[in-house]
Structure formats: C-alpha cells, structure tokens
Amino acid sequence: MSKPKLLVIEDDAALCAQYRWSFAGWRVVIANDRAEAEAAATREEPAVALLDLGLPPDAEGVSEGFATLERLRRIAPMLPVIVSSGQDQRENALRAIALGAYDFCPKPADLAVLRTVLDRALRLRELEEENLRLAAAPRPSPVRDIVTGDDGMLKVCRTVERLASVSVPVLLLGDSGTGKEALARALHEMGPRAKKEFVAINCAAIPETLLESELFGHEKGAFTGAVRQVIGRIEAANGGTLFLDEIGDLPPSLQAKLLRFLQDQTFERVGGRSAIRVDVRVVSATNQPLEAQAGEGRFRGDLLYRLNGVTVRIPPLRERGEDVMLLGRWFLARESMSLGRKNRGFDAGAIAAMTTHAWPGNVRELQNRVRRAVLMADGPLVTAEDLELTPPAAAVRHAEGKGVAAGGADEGGLDLRTARLRVERDLLERALGQAKGSISAAARLLGVSRPTLYGLLETHGMATHRHGTETPGEHGPDDAPPHDATLDAV
Numbered sequence: 001m002s003k004p005k006l007l008v009i010e011d012d013a014a015l016c017a018q019y020r021w022s023f024a025g026w027r028v029v030i031a032n033d034r035a036e037a038e039a040a041a042t043r044e045e046p047a048v049a050l051l052d053l054g055l056p057p058d059a060e061g062v063s064e065g066f067a068t069l070e071r072l073r074r075i076a077p078m079l080p081v082i083v084s085s086g087q088d089q090r091e092n093a094l095r096a097i098a099l100g101a102y103d104f105c106p107k108p109a110d111l112a113v114l115r116t117v118l119d120r121a122l123r124l125r126e127l128e129e130e131n132l133r134l135a136a137a138p139r140p141s142p143v144r145d146i147v148t149g150d151d152g153m154l155k156v157c158r159t160v161e162r163l164a165s166v167s168v169p170v171l172l173l174g175d176s177g178t179g180k181e182a183l184a185r186a187l188h189e190m191g192p193r194a195k196k197e198f199v200a201i202n203c204a205a206i207p208e209t210l211l212e213s214e215l216f217g218h219e220k221g222a223f224t225g226a227v228r229q230v231i232g233r234i235e236a237a238n239g240g241t242l243f244l245d246e247i248g249d250l251p252p253s254l255q256a257k258l259l260r261f262l263q264d265q266t267f268e269r270v271g272g273r274s275a276i277r278v279d280v281r282v283v284s285a286t287n288q289p290l291e292a293q294a295g296e297g298r299f300r301g302d303l304l305y306r307l308n309g310v311t312v313r314i315p316p317l318r319e320r321g322e323d324v325m326l327l328g329r330w331f332l333a334r335e336s337m338s339l340g341r342k343n344r345g346f347d348a349g350a351i352a353a354m355t356t357h358a359w360p361g362n363v364r365e366l367q368n369r370v371r372r373a374v375l376m377a378d379g380p381l382v383t384a385e386d387l388e389l390t391p392p393a394a395a396v397r398h399a400e401g402k403g404v405a406a407g408g409a410d411e412g413g414l415d416l417r418t419a420r421l422r423v424e425r426d427l428l429e430r431a432l433g434q435a436k437g438s439i440s441a442a443a444r445l446l447g448v449s450r451p452t453l454y455g456l457l458e459t460h461g462m463a464t465h466r467h468g469t470e471t472p473g474e475h476g477p478d479d480a481p482p483h484d485a486t487l488d489a490v
C-alpha cells in the first residue's frame with residue numbers, strides 16, 4: 001500500500017493490463033487520453049508517468065501524445081514522464097527529450113528495461129523532493145516525511161524513530177490531519193518490516209457487515225456471494241505492518257475478534273475452521289478520546305490495553321509554534337514547483353491570518369489551503385484571501401461591526417496606512433508571543449531580518465520591554481535598527 005503511483009497514459013487496453021501485472025512494485029493508474037491524463041496528474045499525484053505518443057484522436061500519429069507531454073510539463077513539472085513510441089523512434093525520442101521528457105523507450109518495450117527506467121525516475125524524484133524539504137526545514141526531523149521545528153513534535157518523531165525497530169503495538173492519538181497516517185507509515189518504513197507490506201484499513205469507512213471479512217478474509221461459501229476464498233488485510237500484512245485507522249469506530253462485535261487476534265497473533269477466516277498464525281505489527285490511530293470511551297464502556301478496556309503498548313500523542317498544529325509558517329513555506333515551495341507557479345512567499349495579511357487561525361484540520365488543512373492558494377494567487381505573494389482566511393484586523397472590524405478604531409482616520413476602513421500599521425502591530429505581537437519573546441525566532445516567523453524587526457518594534461514603540469528576553473549572544477553586528485522598515489514584502 002505504500003507503493004509509488006505510476007500514471008500510464010495508453011489507449012491500448014491489452015497493454016494496460018500487461019503493465020498492471022508487470023509493474024507489481026507500483027500502483028498503476030490508467031489514463032486513456034489527454035483529458036484523463038491531466039485530471040489524474042493533478043488528482044492522483046503520481047510519482048512517475050509513462051506516456052504513449054499514439055493517443056486518440058490521433059492514435060496513428062504522435063501529435064496528441066506530444067500535446068499531452070507539453071501539458072504534463074506545465075501542470076506537473078516535477079513529474080518525470082517516460083515517453084514511448086513505435087514510430088520514427090530517433091526523431092520522436094529527440095523531440096520528447098527536448099520537450100522535457102525524462103526518457104524515451106521504444107515500443108514494443110522491453111519490460112525489464114522499462115522497470116529499471118521507472119525505478120531510476122522514481123529515485124530522481126525522491127531526491128528532488130528531499131532537496132526541497134532540506135531547503136525549507138531549518139533542521140531535518142528524524143522522520144523523512146515530517147517537517148517540523150517544534151520541540152514537542154520533534155520528540156514525537158524521535159519516539160517514532162525508536163519504536164520503528166521494535167514490534168510493540170503503537171497507538172497514535174491526534175486530531176484529524178495531524179499526521180497520524182504519515183507517522184504510522186514512518187513506523188513501518190524506518191524499521192525491519194519495511195520490505196514487507198504496510199496495510200491500512202479505515203475502520204470508520206467500511207460498513208460493519210464488510211469489515212469482518214476485510215480484516216480476516218473469508219472462505220469460499222462462507223456467506224452468500226462468497227464465491228471464492230479471499231485473504232483479509234491481517235493476512236496480507238504478514239511480516240509487515242497493519243495500520244488500523246479510526247480504531248475508535250470499530251464496532252463492539254469486531255472489538256472482541258480483534259482482541260483475540262492481538263492476544264495470540266492467530267485468527268480464522270470467516271467461515272474457516274483452521275487457525276492461521278501471522279507475524280504482524282499493529283499500529284492504530286484515532287482522533288477520539290479512547291481512554292474516556294473505555295471508561296464509559298464504549299470501547300473495550302482490554303482491547304485498548306492490547307493496542308497501546310506505547311501511546312504517542314501528536315500535538316495539534318496550533319500548539320506547534322513556528323511550524324505553521326515553516327510548513328506553510330514548505331508546502332508553498334512544493335506546490336508552486338509542482339504546479340509550475342512562481343509564488344515566492346506570503347504577504348503580511350496572510351501571515352497574520354495563518355498565525356491566528358486555529359487550524360482545526362491541522363496539517364491537512366494547511367496543505368489544502370496552500371495548494372488552493374497557489375492555484376488562485378495572481379501575484380508573487382500569497383494573500384489571506386488566496387488562502388480563504390480572514391486577516392485578524394478585518395476579523396475584528398467584522399466582529400465589532402464598525403470601521404477601524406485605531407487612529408480614527410477612516411470611516412469605511414479604507415485608510416491604508418492605519419490599517420497597515422495595525423496589521424503590522426498585530427503581527428508583531430503575535431509573532432513575539434509565539435516566539436516566546438525571542439527576537440530571532442519572531443523574525444524567522446515573520447520572514448524578515450532581525451534588524452528589520454528591531455526597526456518595526458521601534459516604530460510601534462514596542463522595542464524596550466521586549467529586548468530583555470533575548471539572550472545577549474544572539475545579537476550580531478547587524479542589529480542596529482534600519483530606517484523605513486516595513487513588513488509588506490515578506
């Protein structure tokens with residue numbers, strides 16, 4: 001389930017079927033024409049694409065294939081595209097490479113060669129993403145896919161790193177979008193089970209009637225419609241990791257059956273008689289207060305006890321201090337590169353809005369808002385409006401139902417200078433609060449240099465009482481406040 005996605009753009013159904021079984025290490029997504037390819041490239045976020053040049057309506061020629069290549073290069077510039085064609089191979093290969101294709105494979109393809117080319121393209125892509133991540137994060141976290149500079153979250157990552165090497169059951173507790181699944185995968189991928197399967201099952205998404213056979217599998221004839229034997233997810237995870245997502249939603253009948261499995265690592269398929277023994281590492285996750293539910297008898301206490309060999313609590317994004325901006329900038333860099341846009345940063349209003357927003361959907365919400373903003377933004381800087389967030393100043397005005405109060409110079413809130421000063425002041429206060437008074441941290445949050453920040457504090461008469469919290473060693477020679485500092489191009 002942690003297989004990389006391969007987008008195959010090909011109209012020949014027989015060939016598609018052949019690719020499906022030849023590329024067992026990949027999750028193959030098929031697109032039959034240019035429109036499907038474009039949709040899949042953005043929606044499915046494939047790691048690599050394989051493009052046949054002969055696509056309808058020009059299945060005999062190459063025009064539609066090249067048009068598709070050009071579109072893919074524009075909408076997903078990070079996606080390596082491997083082009084294949086059976087005609088005019090030299091000419092088409094040169095043209096494809098000139099248009100930014102990663103490689104060219106003649107048709108009919110030698111599958112062994114193609115597999116090697118795909119693996120190489122995947123590695124290149126991973127390296128590019130790794131470079132981006134290192135450029136965005138001040139210090140790399142111990143877990144590959146987790147970007148964080150927050151002490152609490154770094155502690156979670158170190159715990160996960162340590163737990164990866166052992167097989168104790170781990171229970172991940174965190175609000176939606178905090179990274180439960182990302183950490184569950186990390187537990188699998190950083191440990192000795194990485195070569196076997198990571199099998200995820202969402203206990204809330206599958207109807208109760210189907211869940212049992214999904215988990216345990218069934219024998220032929222076990223129930224109406226059971227026309228053949230089916231292997232369940234537990235068995236599929238043998239040697240690897242089973243991820244039980246939304247475990248709080250597991251119905252009581254299945255809680256009992258799962259408990260039996262956790263006690264001795266054996267189970268029976270539905271309708272089966274013999275006990276099957278497996279070696280499975282169980283990681284579970286929920287955003288529900290399981291302990292409280294167990295206390296109220298809504299979740300079995302003995303099951304909870306089996307699941308939480310170790311409980312890892314993932315902090316919500318709003319408690320991770322500078323992470324909102326750190327992750328925001330990382331997503332911005334990644335999304336604008338993959339969508340071929342040139343968004344360089346967030347403007348002051350966006351930062352104000354991002355640092356005050358409560359982020360109920362946590363990292364997932366941030367990622368979604370930034371992605372949408374990259375698509376919507378006109379200029380080089382993303383605004384609060386692009387993020388569909390309300391900057392705090394406007395929010396206050398809205399709540400009070402009147403114009404800007406400070407300065408009293410405007411009735412309709414249109415005095416730009418006053419509004420800007422207030423947003424600035426607001427931002428400074430929030431940044432200092434979040435940075436717990438550290439000037440360096442606040443400057444990083446705001447995306448300005450320390451001298452610029454001192455200048456701003458001076459302008460707002462906030463300079464004196466804050467300086468005391470800074471450690472003397474942190475002051476560099478560039479600390480003299482400059483003139484004319486503004487926050488509008490961060």
Ligand SMILES: Nc1ncnc2c1ncn2[C@@H]1O[C@H](COP(=O)(O)OP(=O)(O)OP(=O)(O)O)[C@@H](O)[C@H]1O
Nearest residue numbers: 145146147148175176177178179180181182363364
């Ligand atoms: N610290 C992080 N750094 C980078 N990406 C992250 C981080 N945390 C989460 N993500 C990304 O955010 C998205 C949501 O994370 P994930 O699916 O792991 O959350 P979840 O807790 O399982 O959410 P849900 O409760 O909605 O299922 C994923 O795309 C994940 O890769």
Ligand SMILES: [Mg+2]
Nearest residue numbers: 177180181245
């Ligand atoms: Mg999840």
